[in-house]
Amino acid sequence: MSPTTDVPARFPATADPALPQSPNPRPGLGLRAENLRRSYGRGREAVHALRGVDVTFAPGTFTAVMGPSGSGKSTLLQCVAGMDRQTSGTVHWGTTEITALPERRLALLRRADAGFIFQSYNLMPAMTVEQNVSLPARLAGDRIDRAAVAEALDQVGLADRRKERPGRLSGGQQQRVAVARALYTRPRVLFADEPTGALDRASGLQVLRLLRAGVEHEGRTCVMVTHDPVAASFADRVVFLADGMVVEDLLRPSAARIAEQLSGSAC
Amino acid sequence: MLKFAFAGLRAKPASFAGLAVALLLAVLVITLFGSLVVTALGGGGDERLAMIGGAFGEIAMLMALFVVANTLAFSVRQQARELVLLRTSGATPVQIKRLIRHEVLLVTLLVSPPGWLLGGWGARRFLAELVARDLAPAGALVQWSPWPPLAGTAVTLLVGVGATKIAVRRAVGGRPSAAMAQTREEGRTGWLRGLLGLLVIGGTVPLLVLTTRQPLDKAAQLALLGSLLCMTAVGLLAPVLARPAVTLLGLPFRLAGARHRGDGGGALAADNLRGNAHRLSSALIPIALLVGLSTTFAAVTGTLEQVAPPGAYAESDAWLRGVELAMLAGFGAVATVNTLVSLTVARRREYALLALTGATRRQLMRMLGTEATLTAMAGVLLGLLVAAPMSIAFALSATGSALPAVPLPSVGPLVLGAVALTVLTVLLTGTRATAQPAVAAAVTP
Known part of the structure; x- marks a missing residue:
């Protein structure tokens, strides 16, 4: 048996033969969190969202983080993404310890290497679709590559809406603009917090396919928080959190296996 | 960043309205009183005109600083979510600061021409009134000079840029998601803020002592300065003071609520305010500012009138004081309206949630009305607290008695006006904020 048969047929493991096979200039970043703790408040009233989490996300892999609400999954994502400050523990992006960086350095690193997609409210309401997609480049002071913006919008099927403002788009369309922004900057790591949470099924699948394609074709590292077993089945690996700790770590589970794990932890 | 600032202004002009009014007022008053001083120095008036222009200008600038800082803080808070989004897209803290600075720059330039025109017109009107009251030489005319308008814009810009530093501190300090959370949740009162508040209170004590030992005119100026200092202390300590003030004032409403079961508007309001001391503060x-400064002013004026030998305290002096009082009240009113509108609009989702859980529109409005009344009363209480020490110190200096003459005919309407302004603003804004269907408001960010 060839090694490719291990991979479920729903996503092709080998790169598209039409793409050039040159080495990727921006390979995915490996992420590592060690003994990560995060508590809110002090003393007896303190809430412990994370109680010592050790987890690594290998370069070029797609990981789903799941767990019941209040399990700390969003907190984990935000701490690993450098958007929240941990109470103790460390986070590394590649060899860089981001938890030791001052805000300005971290901002520059985020700009260079990371992309974010939230459940909702991903776009600047005052800017057009096109301006939203090129926003990171403008913030970085780079020249805006109009062709690349058009290509990114074309990939998410919104080429004809580029002059529109977000207010006139549906939720699914807005989320696809957010994905286009992530495609345009070619981040080495993409963080997504319930990216399909506010979408209908068809739009959700479309977004997940786009995330998956980034991992497949560009070797991007992708970490996604979700509560939807179908969304999680797009990932290579599913990490389950409960009560601020990792309780299960499954490789390529089926949607059924994920649902089983979720209902088990809910009991 | 200038381009972003432009886009933001064009897309949401309403959220900059408060800031625009504050900046317009700043340009206006500096142009107005600057023109008077320039006219006096250029030989068009006399020493007294320069003094009047200078004294008015001084107070006006302090008030402008306060109101601009206040409105800018709210404008930044309204943009909090967009700022977080910009940061996750790679904006550095420096870029965020620059964006806000550019917004201030654009709005200042936008309001400058009307500010100059209104300031120039105000200067002519004011001088004409002064001449009519023999406070300026007959035939005195405002001399045109480019300096007052230029100074108006330049000083306003400086004030705005300075205020930016304070306003963005929260939005760029720390990690972005924490910054976003701060706008949603109740923030803690920093110990530094409390300490500063106590220090400022400590600083007013020597000023109090000094006031009692100065000649009358000096003491009057010191008293006003002192109450500004007290006001700063109250501003710093407001999060701490707000809760006990509302607990005390809300007691009758809670008792009434307990008796009429099923109504709940009053008790709900009192609980809401107590539970959110930061927002309340x-x-x-601004209400305390409006009441505190105006009351100090009225008390000082009243005491002066009482001790002055008959005839020495002319009608014209009373008129001058009246104008100054009106100016203070005007600034206070702008700050009050802006703050209340911002706070009420920001709670749109909360109202929608209440509506979805079964509150009728009438209950909502009653809750808002009670909240506004309680807030206004607590503000008045704090304002009187601000006014008391300096008014008493001034009375000691003037009459030797600790009882300042408080002219009820001017303080009464002021206090009532502050309460009415608060309640009306909240109810009108609330009516608009609850006008859209609840589901839409609860879902849209």
């Missing part, structure tokens, strides 16, 4: 500060 932002609403109290």
Whole structure:
């Protein structure tokens, strides 16, 4: 048996033969969190969202983080993404310890290497679709590559809406603009917090396919928080959190296996 | 960043309205009183005109600083989510600061021409009134000079840029998601803020002592300065002071609520305010400012009138004081309205949630009305607290008695006006904020 048969047929493991096979200039970043703790408040009233989490996300892999609400999954994502400050523990992006960086350095690193997609409210309401997609480049002071913006919008099927403002788009369309922004900057790591949470099924699948394609074709590292077993089945690996700790770590589970794990932890 | 600032202004002009009014007022008053001083120095008036222009200008600038800082803080808070989004897209803290600075720059330039025109017109009117009251030489005319308008814009810009530093501190300090959370949740009162508040209170004590030992005119100026200092202390300590003030004032409403079961508007309001002391304190500060400074002013004026030998305290002096009082009240009113509108609009989702859980529109409005009344009363209480020490010190200096003459005919309407302004603003804004269907408001960010 060839090694490719291990991979479920729903996503092709080998790169598209039409793409050039040159080495990727921006390979995915490996992420590592060690003994990560995060508590809110002090003393007896303190809430412990994370109680010592050790987890690594290998370069070029797609990981789903799941767990019941209040399990700390969003907190984990935000701490690993450098958007929240941990109470103790460390986070590394590649060899860089981001938890030791001052805000300005971290901002520059985020700009260079990371992309974010939230459940909702991903776009600047005052800017057009096109301006939203090129926003990171403008913030970085780079020249805006109009062709690349058009290509990114074309990939998410919104080429004809580029002059529109977000207010006139549906939720699914807005989320696809957010994905286009992530495609345009070619981040080495993409963080997504319930990216399909506010979408209908068809739009959700479309977004997940786009995330998956980034991992497949560009070797991007992708970490996604979700509560939807179908969304999680797009990932290579599913990490389950409960009560601020990792309780299960499954490789390529089926949607059924994920649902089983979720209902088990809910009991 | 200038381009972003432009886009933001064009897309949401309403959220900059408060800031625009504050900046317009700043340009206006500096142009107005600057023109008077320039006219006096250029030989068009006399020493007294320069003094009047200078004294008015001084107070006006302090008030402008306060109101601009206040409105800018709210404008930044309204943009909090967009700022977080910009940061996750790679904006550095420096870029965020620059964006806000550019917004201030654009709005200042936009309001400058009307500010100059209104300031120039105000200067001519004011001088004409002064001449009519023999406070300026007959035939005195405002001399045109480019300097007052230029100074108006330049000083306003400086003030705005300075205020930016304070306003963005929260939005760029720390990690972005924490910054976003701060706008949603109740923030803690920093110990530094408390310490500063106590220090400022400590600083007013020597000023109090000094006031009692100065000649009358000096003491009057010191008293006003001192109450500004007290006001700063109250501003710093407001989050701490707000809760006990509302607990005390809300007692009758809670008792009434307990008796009429099923109504709940009053008790709900009192609980809401107590549970959100931080937000409440932002609403109290401008009301306390409005009441505190105006009352100090009225008390000082009243005491002066009482001790002055008959005839020495002319009608014209009373008129001058009246104008100054009106100016203070005007600034206070702008700050109050802006703050209350911002706070009420920001709670749109909360109202929608209440509506979805079964509150009728009438209950909502009653809750808002009670909240506004309680807030206004607490603000008045704090304002009187601000006015008391300096008014008493001034009375000691003037009459030797600790009882200042408080002219009820001017303080009464002021206090009532502050309460009415608060309640009306909240109810009108609330009516608009609850006008859209609840589901839409609860879902849209």
